Amino acid sequence: MVAAFGxxxxxxxxxxxxxxxxxxxxxxxxxxxxxxxxFTSSLYLAALVxxxxxxxxxxxxxxxxxxxxxxxxxxxxxxxxxxxxxxxxLIVGRMLLGFGIGCANQSVPIYxxxxxxxxxxxxxxxxxQLAITIGIVITAAIASKFGVDGNPGILPKWYAFLxxxxxxxxxMGFAWSWGPLGWLVPSEIFPLEVRSAAQSINVSVxxxxxxxxxxxxxxxxxxxxFGLFIFFAFFVLVxxxxxxxxxxxxxxxPIEEMSVVWQNHSFWKKxxxxxxxxxxxxxxxxx
Numbered sequence: 001m002v003a004a005f006g007x008x009x010x011x012x013x014x015x016x017x018x019x020x021x022x023x024x025x026x027x028x029x030x031x032x033x034x035x036x037x038x039f040t041s042s043l044y045l046a047a048l049v050x051x052x053x054x055x056x057x058x059x060x061x062x063x064x065x066x067x068x069x070x071x072x073x074x075x076x077x078x079x080x081x082x083x084x085x086x087x088x089x090l091i092v093g094r095m096l097l098g099f100g101i102g103c104a105n106q107s108v109p110i111y112x113x114x115x116x117x118x119x120x121x122x123x124x125x126x127x128x129q130l131a132i133t134i135g136i137v138i139t140a141a142i143a144s145k146f147g148v149d150g151n152p153g154i155l156p157k158w159y160a161f162l163x164x165x166x167x168x169x170x171x172m173g174f175a176w177s178w179g180p181l182g183w184l185v186p187s188e189i190f191p192l193e194v195r196s197a198a199q200s201i202n203v204s205v206x207x208x209x210x211x212x213x214x215x216x217x218x219x220x221x222x223x224x225x226f227g228l229f230i231f232f233a234f235f236v237l238v239x240x241x242x243x244x245x246x247x248x249x250x251x252x253x254p255i256e257e258m259s260v261v262w263q264n265h266s267f268w269k270k271x272x273x274x275x276x277x278x279x280x281x282x283x284x285x286x287x
Contacts, residue, residue, distance in 0.1 A: 003115075004127035006067055006108035009074045010101050011135020013043065016142075030087050039094065044211035046098025047105065048204045054106040055200035063114070066107035074100030105203045109187035110195060118254040122184060129180035178239075182206070185247070188255050189262075 017040060020026055031039065050073075058066045077096025084090045108128055116124040186202040187195070220228050248265045250258065262272040 001124065001127055003067065003108055004112050004124060005131040005134075006070065006104040007128040007131030008135040008138075009071070009097075009104055011132035011137075012139055013074075013097055013101065013135070014132070015136040015139025017043070030084075030090060039090065041211045041214040042091065042094050043098035043101065044207040044214065046095040047102035048098075048207040048211070050099040050102025051106045051200045051203035051207065054103045054203075055197045057103070058107050058110065058196045063107045063111040066103050067111065070100045070103030070107065072100070073097075073103065102203060102207070105183070105206075106196075106200050109183045110199050113184070113187040113255060118252060121188065121255070122251065125184040125187065126176075126180040128183050129175065132179075133175065178236075185250065188250055189258055191259060 050070075054066050054070075057069070073096050077093045077098075077100060080089050080093030080096060084093060109125060112125045112128065113121055182202075187199055190198040217228075220231075224231065246267060248261045248268070250261060253261055259272065262268045265272075
């Protein structure tokens, strides 16, 4: 459980960056004439690079060292941002935060999947997503305590409650499905030989698409209005169909026996050979 709380740093950054970059004093001091999206998204590029490097670190030096490295990098990056007086200090700090998050996101799900009893692997790994959410909640509490300079405008009470209600439904749906399972499933379905590299690819793909969406979201929202959410809903349907057809059930399966799941799947059994078949193939090749 303690290891799973490595997600706190990711959630904390998600919450704090959104709040700080909406404060007028911050924008006037550091970004009076500069588009902010690239600064905000730079973290995801740094996390992408770090996750790829973390693959080798976790394989050679172990998961614990990678998690410790991620925490130290995030701490140093937070220090740079807290005491920043120039834009370059913000950029350096933001990149260090990204390196820390990349290391943590790559190593924590793998470590939890490997050390957790298979009966509780899913629940314990979902603690990672819970930790991300807790990090966001912490930043919201800090913002309510110290305040932020923003102008949310005036909305009718019924409309505000309706919007908040739908947002809560969306968050609940994400929090027990795509949110945690996007970290859990890739960390448990791959064999030990490629598990670290596979998780790095998982994190890097996550980060590159997050970066891309952050760059174009505002522009798309201005042009497409509510159609933007239909656009994303379409991809959710496509993703759900893919999961239904191609992803085998891994609940209650020891991580060492995961290859059997693929061998018994109606589609993937065409490509995954059993241990006996591989042994026979080696014998035939030797002859």
